[in-house]
Amino acid sequence: MAPAAYAGAAAPVPAPDKESRARPDRPQRAMTGGGREVFAGQPGAPGVALGRAHHPVRPPDPDAAELPGPLIVMATEVTADDLLMAPGDVAGAASAVGGATGHAATVARALGVPMVFGLPAEALDVPEGAEVLLDGATGRLTVAPGMLDRAEARDAIQRARLRRGVLAEARTLPTVTVDGHPVDLLANVGSAADAGAAVVTAAEGVGLVRTELPFLSAARWPSVAEHLANLVPVLRPLAGLPVTVRTLDFADDKLPPFLATGLAGRLGRGLPLMLAAPAAFSDQFEAILRAADETDIRLSLMIPMVADVSELRACRKVLDAAAATVGVPVPPLGAMIELPEAVEGVEEIAAEADFLSLGTNDLTAALLGVDRRDPALTPRRTGDPVVLGAIAHVCAAGRAADIPVTVCGDAAADPWVAPLLIGAGCTALSVTPAVLDEVRALIRGLDFADALHRADRVLDA
Missing domain, CATH: 3.20.20.60 (Phosphoenolpyruvate-binding domains)
Incomplete structure (x- = not known):
C-alpha cells in the first residue's frame, strides 16, 4: 500500500483562557490560517520558539544593529539570506510563501530552529520587536503570549535540551x-x-x-x-x-x-x-x-x-x-x-x-x-x-x-x-x-x- 502523504496542516488554535493566559498590559492574538509544520526545531522538541518579531529589509543590511533577544524572522517569503543575515540570533521563522523543501527551510534546519510556511498575510502583520511564540508542530503564531504559554514553551525547550544530552552519549x-x-x-x-x-x-x-x-x-x-x-x-x-x-x-x-x-x-x-x-x-x-x-x-x-x-x-x-x-x-x-x-x-x-x-x-x-x-x-x-x-x-x-x-x-x-x-x-x-x-x-x-x-x-x- 502506498504511504500517506504528510501535509502537516496546522491545528486549530484554541481560544486563550482570559484569566490564566492573558496579559493585562498587552493584547494577545494567535494566528494560524493554514500554517503548516516545516521543521520542528532541534531533535526531541515540539518545535516551539520564543522571540522578538523581525521583518528583514531587502537587500539585507550587514551593518544593522543587533536586536535584543532571539528573533522570529517574518516575511511574505522568508529567504535563506534573511535567516543568515538577521541582526541577532534566530530562534524561528514564519512565512506566507515557501515550503518544507525550499532553501530557506534547509537553512532553518541547519540553524536548528522551527519554521512555519503557509501563514496568511495578516498573521505576519506584527510590530517589529513584538514578543511572539512560534509552534512549528501546529503552525501557530501567538503574539504577546501569556505567562502559561511562555512557561510551557520554556519547559518544552528544556525537555529537548535534556533529550539531546541523552542522544549525545551514543556518539561514539x-x-x-x-x-x-x-x-x-x-x-x-x-x-x-x-x-x-x-x-x-x-x-x-x-x-x-x-x-x-x-x-x-x-x-x-x-x-x-x-x-x-x-x-x-x-x-x-x-x-x-x-x-x-x-x-x-x-x-x-x-x-x-x-x-x-x-x-x-x-x-x-x-x-x-x-x-x-x-x-x-x-x-x-x-x-x-x-x-x-x-x-x-x-x-x-x-x-x-x-x-x-x-x-x-x-x-x-x-x-x-x-x-x-x-x-x-x-x-x-x-x-x-x-x-x-x-x-x-x-x-x-x-x-x-x-x-x-x-x-x-x-x-x-x-x-x-x-x-x-x-x-x-x-x-x-x-x-x-x-x-x-x-x-x-x-x-x-x-x-x-x-x-x-x-x-x-x-x-x-x-x-x-x-x-x-x-x-x-x-x-x-x-x-x-x-x-x-x-x-x-x-x-x-x-x-x-x-x-x-x-x-x-x-x-x-
Missing part, C-alpha cells in the same frame, strides 16, 4: 542497524559553525558543503580569493575527514543580483550558467583545490543539478585543468541526481562519476510536479512510490558501477522516510548536524531486513 557507538548493516552518517554544512558542530556530533565525514550561501548578495561571479576567504574557515575544522564540496548551486529562491538582472522567467538550475562562464567555474575549482590542500581534508567535488553525462564530462575537463594549474591530484568527482532526466540517464552518469548523491528535495518536487516552495511538499513526500522507485533505480546504477550513493536531501532525516532510503539501497545519509544524533539513534534502532521489506512494499505499490 558505531552507526549500524540492529542486524549489523552499516550506514555511513555524514553532515551537511554551510558555515564554520556547522563544520564545528559536525565534528562535535561525531559525523563520519561531510556529504555536502554548500558554497553559494556567502554569495547570495554578490554583484558578480566570486573570485578565487573570495572563494578561499569563505571556504577555508568552513573546511579547517574538518581536517582529516572525507569532505564533499558542492559547486555553486544557485536557484530561483537563492539567486544573487548579478544573475537575476535581465533574467526572463525562472532560472530553473544554475549549472548551465556555470558552464557558460568557464573562467568563473575554473576559479571556484581552483579555490576549492587550494582550500582542501591548505586544510588537509580528504576532498571530493560534487556537481549539482546534472542533467546528463555530457555536463559531467564538461565539468571534469574544467576540474582537470584547474588541478593541473594548482599542481594537485584530481579529486573524486560526483553528480547530484535531482532531475528526472538524470534518473533516466543515470547509468551513463554513474559510469562517468566517482559517486552519486541524491538531492531528494528537488527530485521529489520534479517527479511529483510540485513546486519546491509549495508548503504541501514536505520531506515525507519522498516516500511516494514514484519517487522511491526513482531512488531505487539510482541506487541500482550505483551498485552496477561500484560507486557509493548518498542522500543529501532533507528526507534523509525524516524518521519515516530514512528507513525506506536505506532499504532502497542508499549507502550513506547526510544530514544537518542539528539532527545527526537523532538520525544515529534511528539507524541503531532499525532492523535492515525490516527496512528492505518496507521499501519493497512501497515499490510494489
Whole structure:
C-alpha cells in the first residue's frame, strides 16, 4: 500500500483562557490560517520558539544593529539570506510563501530552529520587536503570549535540551542497524559553525558543503580569493575527514543580483550558467583545490543539478585543468541526481562519476510536479512510490558501477522516510548536524531486513 502523504496542516488554535493566559498590559492574538509544520526545531522538541518579531529589509543590511533577544524572522517569503543575515540570533521563522523543501527551510534546519510556511498575510502583520511564540508542530503564531504559554514553551525547550544530552552519549557507538548493516552518517554544512558542530556530533565525514550561501548578495561571479576567504574557515575544522564540496548551486529562491538582472522567467538550475562562464567555474575549482590542500581534508567535488553525462564530462575537463594549474591530484568527482532526466540517464552518469548523491528535495518536487516552495511538499513526500522507485533505480546504477550513493536531501532525516532510503539501497545519509544524533539513534534502532521489506512494499505499490 502506498504511504500517506504528510501535509502537516496546522491545528486549530484554541481560544486563550482570559484569566490564566492573558496579559493585562498587552493584547494577545494567535494566528494560524493554514500554517503548516516545516521543521520542528532541534531533535526531541515540539518545535516551539520564543522571540522578538523581525521583518528583514531587502537587500539585507550587514551593518544593522543587533536586536535584543532571539528573533522570529517574518516575511511574505522568508529567504535563506534573511535567516543568515538577521541582526541577532534566530530562534524561528514564519512565512506566507515557501515550503518544507525550499532553501530557506534547509537553512532553518541547519540553524536548528522551527519554521512555519503557509501563514496568511495578516498573521505576519506584527510590530517589529513584538514578543511572539512560534509552534512549528501546529503552525501557530501567538503574539504577546501569556505567562502559561511562555512557561510551557520554556519547559518544552528544556525537555529537548535534556533529550539531546541523552542522544549525545551514543556518539561514539558505531552507526549500524540492529542486524549489523552499516550506514555511513555524514553532515551537511554551510558555515564554520556547522563544520564545528559536525565534528562535535561525531559525523563520519561531510556529504555536502554548500558554497553559494556567502554569495547570495554578490554583484558578480566570486573570485578565487573570495572563494578561499569563505571556504577555508568552513573546511579547517574538518581536517582529516572525507569532505564533499558542492559547486555553486544557485536557484530561483537563492539567486544573487548579478544573475537575476535581465533574467526572463525562472532560472530553473544554475549549472548551465556555470558552464557558460568557464573562467568563473575554473576559479571556484581552483579555490576549492587550494582550500582542501591548505586544510588537509580528504576532498571530493560534487556537481549539482546534472542533467546528463555530457555536463559531467564538461565539468571534469574544467576540474582537470584547474588541478593541473594548482599542481594537485584530481579529486573524486560526483553528480547530484535531482532531475528526472538524470534518473533516466543515470547509468551513463554513474559510469562517468566517482559517486552519486541524491538531492531528494528537488527530485521529489520534479517527479511529483510540485513546486519546491509549495508548503504541501514536505520531506515525507519522498516516500511516494514514484519517487522511491526513482531512488531505487539510482541506487541500482550505483551498485552496477561500484560507486557509493548518498542522500543529501532533507528526507534523509525524516524518521519515516530514512528507513525506506536505506532499504532502497542508499549507502550513506547526510544530514544537518542539528539532527545527526537523532538520525544515529534511528539507524541503531532499525532492523535492515525490516527496512528492505518496507521499501519493497512501497515499490510494489
